[in-house]
Every structure is written in C-alpha cells, then in structure tokens.
Amino acid sequence: MGKVVFITGATSGFGRAAARKFASEGWALVITGRREERLKELAEELCESVPVHYQTLDVRSKEDVDSLVKSLPESFKKITCLVNNAGLALSPNPAQTVDIQDWHTMIDTNVTGLVNVTHALLPTLIEVGKGASIINVGSIAGQWPYPGSHVYGATKAFVKQFSYNLRCDLLGTGVRVTDLAPGIAETEFTLVRTKGDQAASDALYANTQALTAEDIADTMFYLATLPAHMCVNRLEVMPTAQAWNPFAIYRES
Numbered sequence: 001m002g003k004v005v006f007i008t009g010a011t012s013g014f015g016r017a018a019a020r021k022f023a024s025e026g027w028a029l030v031i032t033g034r035r036e037e038r039l040k041e042l043a044e045e046l047c048e049s050v051p052v053h054y055q056t057l058d059v060r061s062k063e064d065v066d067s068l069v070k071s072l073p074e075s076f077k078k079i080t081c082l083v084n085n086a087g088l089a090l091s092p093n094p095a096q097t098v099d100i101q102d103w104h105t106m107i108d109t110n111v112t113g114l115v116n117v118t119h120a121l122l123p124t125l126i127e128v129g130k131g132a133s134i135i136n137v138g139s140i141a142g143q144w145p146y147p148g149s150h151v152y153g154a155t156k157a158f159v160k161q162f163s164y165n166l167r168c169d170l171l172g173t174g175v176r177v178t179d180l181a182p183g184i185a186e187t188e189f190t191l192v193r194t195k196g197d198q199a200a201s202d203a204l205y206a207n208t209q210a211l212t213a214e215d216i217a218d219t220m221f222y223l224a225t226l227p228a229h230m231c232v233n234r235l236e237v238m239p240t241a242q243a244w245n246p247f248a249i250y251r252e253s
C-alpha cells in the first residue's frame, strides 16, 4: 500500500475535500468524524480507487482516540500525514454574552482534541520519519484579533504555538509540522458557528469570493508532498477578496 493520510473532521468542509484530493493522488485514507453516515458515504465514494478505513471519532475523547489508533488495521498503521482538521467556532457574539459551555466546547475540540490525536500518532509519524508531516489547521483568527473571536481565536493561537514548539522537539526526526491558517472559506463552518442559521451563513458568503474547501485541500496536499527537506512552518491563506480593517476606536457621542 502507498502512503496513508489520517484526517480528522472528514465529514464536511476541508476534511472531506482533503480526503477526495489525497485519494485522487493515490493515497490510502483513514477518515474520521462524528457523523457515521457521512463517513460511510465518503468511504463508499472513494474506496473503489484507494484503500479507505473509516471510523467515527470524537477527538475530545482521549480514550477513543487511543483505541482507534491502536486498532487500525495493519495496512493503515503507517501514517505519513496527519491532517488535524476537526474543529469549530461557536458564538460569533461578544465575549460577555457567550454561554461558557461554548467556550469549553471550542477548547475541548480545537485544543484538547488536536493534542489527543497528535499524541497518539506521534510514534508512528516518527517511525515513518523523513517526508512525514503534521498539518494542523489553524486560522487567521489565531494571529489577528476581531470582535466575536474570543476563545476561538485563542484556540487557534494555541494551534500556531503548539505547531512551532513541536517543530523544536521533532528536529532530527524528519517529521514536519505546519500551522495552516485559512481566512474566510465557505464550508459548514458558519452554519455550525451560528447553530444552524442558514440565512446568516448565506449572508456571510454573499457577493464575495471566499476560499473553497478544495482550495484548502489542494494546499494540504501541496504541504504533504513538498520535498522531504522542506517544511512550511506557518501558511496563512486568504481569498484575495479579504484583508484587514483599520483599528476600531470607541468615541463618546
């Protein structure tokens, strides 16, 4: 069997597009996510061209992550690329109005979940060594503050610094680590963030050209197939139609 990519959050958006991209290039897939029906559909779509192993997984559970990794079929055990993609934003409202549970869910998924999966797969990635990679999906929100980003942006700042720090410890192993930080991209991300408000999601993406899931999947594949001596530490990708605003200034009326 050829190279194997392990993708978290493969049921939608970037993760699902990444599964299709890596499969189209002949990589075997381990695809995970919480929605079994979607994993099954994706596996059925792709298993005619490449070997696919799918398994439901909530990355927040360290026990489930460890048991999935331990029980991988022999031919899927040698992971060349880990795409740490599962994640979410909740509550685009001001911090002072947010339900604390939403903050915990973001920390548990974007931080705890990402370290659970990384910890479980580090031994196999190190065994593969030269040419192996970890692609951590961060966000421009990990670098740039904006209203309503509160804990979401902070979790993605964690992803950035964790990625840099991993690079230090993995020096000499051959394993690369990238913080891939997308800007606005049209997926189910805003539907999740607004707890199912389709109109709000449509409004955000209206009359502009956001990134597509396929843009990010292509970028992931590019990172995973760079020559083994090259590592992109952080890659921030925005659509051309997105840029920064001036600083906000509060004025008394």
Ligand SMILES: NC(=O)c1ccc[n+]([C@@H]2O[C@H](COP(=O)([O-])OP(=O)(O)OC[C@H]3O[C@@H](n4cnc5c(N)ncnc54)[C@H](OP(=O)(O)O)[C@@H]3O)[C@@H](O)[C@H]2O)c1
Binding pocket: 008, 009, 010, 011, 012, 013, 014, 015, 032, 033, 034, 035, 057, 058, 059, 060, 085, 086, 087, 088, 089, 109, 113, 137, 138, 139, 140, 181, 182, 183, 184, 185, 186, 187, 188, 189, 190, 192
């Ligand atoms: N879209 C953007 O504008 C944007 C920009 C920058 C960064 N990002 C980041 O990109 C990543 C992918 O987001 P997306 O835009 O593709 O959104 P999406 O379409 O909502 O996909 C999110 C994926 O994460 C999975 N997921 C969520 N919680 C999970 C959990 N506890 N355990 C396992 N899987 C979980 C979901 O699967 P299940 O629900 O089936 O578990 C889904 O497959 C996220 O880390 C997000 O923060 C997105």
